[in-house]
Amino acid sequence: MATTAEMRLDGNAVAGLLREVFAMEATVALVSCAHCGSAGAIGAVEVYAHAPGVVLRCPACTEVVMRFARVRGRLVADLRGVGTLSLPASPDPR
Amino acid sequence: MATPGSSSVTAEPVAAWRPAEVREVVHETPSASTLLLDVQGWPGHRAGQHVDVRLTAEDGYQAQRSYSIASAPEDARLAITVERLDDGEVSPYLVDDVRAGDFVEVRGPVGGWFVWDTRDGGPLFLVAGGSGVAPLMAMLRHRAAAGSDAEATLLLSARRPDDVLYVGELETLAGVRVEITYTREAPSGWTGYARRVDRSMLAEVAPDPERDPRVFVCGPTGFVEGVAHDLVALGYDPSRIRTERFGATGG
Amino acid sequence: MPISRGFRRRHAEPPAGAALPPGQYLTEGFPVLSAGPTPHVQLDTWELSVTGAVDPERRWDWEAFRALPSETITVDIHCVTSWSKLGTQWEGVSVDTLLEGVEPLGGYLVADCYGGYTTNLAVEDVTDGKAWVAFAYDGEPLEPEHGGPARLLVPHLYLWKSAKWVRSLVFTEHNEPGFWETLGYHDHGDPWLEQRYG
Numbered sequence: 184m185a186t187t188a189e190m191r192l193d194g195n196a197v198a199g200l201l202r203e204v205f206a207m208e209a210t211v212a213l214v215s216c217a218h219c220g221s222a223g224a225i226g227a228v229e230v231y232a233h234a235p236g237v238v239l240r241c242p243a244c245t246e247v248v249m250r251f252a253r254v255r256g257r258l259v260a261d262l263r264g265v266g267t268l269s270l271p272a273s274p275d276p277r
Numbered sequence: 278m279a280t281p282g283s284s285s286v287t288a289e290p291v292a293a294w295r296p297a298e299v300r301e302v303v304h305e306t307p308s309a310s311t312l313l314l315d316v317q318g319w320p321g322h323r324a325g326q327h328v329d330v331r332l333t334a335e336d337g338y339q340a341q342r343s344y345s346i347a348s349a350p351e352d353a354r355l356a357i358t359v360e361r362l363d364d365g366e367v368s369p370y371l372v373d374d375v376r377a378g379d380f381v382e383v384r385g386p387v388g389g390w391f392v393w394d395t396r397d398g399g400p401l402f403l404v405a406g407g408s409g410v411a412p413l414m415a416m417l418r419h420r421a422a423a424g425s426d427a428e429a430t431l432l433l434s435a436r437r438p439d440d441v442l443y444v445g446e447l448e449t450l451a452g453v454r455v456e457i458t459y460t461r462e463a464p465s466g467w468t469g470y471a472r473r474v475d476r477s478m479l480a481e482v483a484p485d486p487e488r489d490p491r492v493f494v495c496g497p498t499g500f501v502e503g504v505a506h507d508l509v510a511l512g513y514d515p516s517r518i519r520t521e522r523f524g525a526t527g528g
Numbered sequence: 529m530p531i532s533r534g535f536r537r538r539h540a541e542p543p544a545g546a547a548l549p550p551g552q553y554l555t556e557g558f559p560v561l562s563a564g565p566t567p568h569v570q571l572d573t574w575e576l577s578v579t580g581a582v583d584p585e586r587r588w589d590w591e592a593f594r595a596l597p598s599e600t601i602t603v604d605i606h607c608v609t610s611w612s613k614l615g616t617q618w619e620g621v622s623v624d625t626l627l628e629g630v631e632p633l634g635g636y637l638v639a640d641c642y643g644g645y646t647t648n649l650a651v652e653d654v655t656d657g658k659a660w661v662a663f664a665y666d667g668e669p670l671e672p673e674h675g676g677p678a679r680l681l682v683p684h685l686y687l688w689k690s691a692k693w694v695r696s697l698v699f700t701e702h703n704e705p706g707f708w709e710t711l712g713y714h715d716h717g718d719p720w721l722e723q724r725y726g
Binding site (some may be wrong): 369370379 | 534536557707
Binding site (some may be wrong): 257 | 559561562563564565608609688707708712725726
């Protein structure tokens, strides 16, 4: 039996999913945890993908940072666990 | 090569699924095969990125998995190496059943965290558990194809000689130090490492922490977490250690 | 989209006469699904409570909980990720037993768990012999990966309602969606009506 410790992945594993949500390569974005404030790349957060949805957790405090589920052809995101998100800005002048 | 995420309005989004034709299947080991793919409209990739692969059955059932890209950005075809999980659904099909001319779909490339470019320089320290060597192989192939002289060391943990991926190619990589450790069964007459990767092995093999190497660790979750923990304890800068966990992905 | 020649869903055929809910397939393993790390709860600090909109509240430590009358339950279970498993055998304490002498003051409850997971249920879905707090599976103490020391077992609903590592049944006057329900999963979750999404 696989233990949940062995099933834990990192943010890289959901790069495809995150690209659907953020329309950019999000694993290099920096995210801070709304619970404990620690920050790091999304590529380095802990991911639990073996569930009805996908859960990203803070590697420092294990609280939920983001959750995603595919529901009736829609991708639902809960970002309440995010403190701040820091993304590379678009180089395009607008 | 197109830059992933570039804002050209005409480019197909990277999140789009693209048909990919299997052009060749290389049976690497008794439990792993490499698929060489031609992907329509492939935008190019960086070493260490991966792709999502989707299979569609006759009855419309779909299954999706994520695989590291093993080929260099410079290579003509996209290569993924798949290891069979016996109770899996996708991996037995890709390892044993798929053949040249078959189609799958791919989405990507994705991932920007676990990547290395020759411009990033070295020293490069790569640590692989089993088939976790695949994205690290993409980095070493990129290093060779781009003519980089960055110092590179690969520490590969394998259960037994049969399990070592890319074994012939590893022997011929110029300027790369390759250390293999066998955890279950070593070849007869083997004088190298024959144990799980531990702190003293890392201390012997890794470039000195003072030289601030870029470290990439890929493998099963427990392996990756153990190695990363030991490297930090040995004084390596956590911000230079990038990890990719395989986990028990359900096959 | 292109078909991958020869690829098909891997599953076992249900035995003759056995029916599966719509969209489900049979598994012989027992997949572990989890939204987070497995909490390792020590029995000497474990407790279970019935709280919230009830009169009176109740609380058991492990010893008191295991002293309650328990039952062996043989049921089919259905996971919303589309696997079903037939004839699973559990041992547990009926929620009816936990609620003896307790009056729920509302129509709902939230199962609140070690590790932070929650799921909401209607009182009528956990009473009259429909739900248990299970502490053994297949004759063995329930493993932590499957929800041990104890989990809720509500086999007539999708398995996400059978909350692992249950700590408290918090009764509420209003329906308060839990971890997956707030993300779009169904409040009730009847597999025979295929109530996957809300």
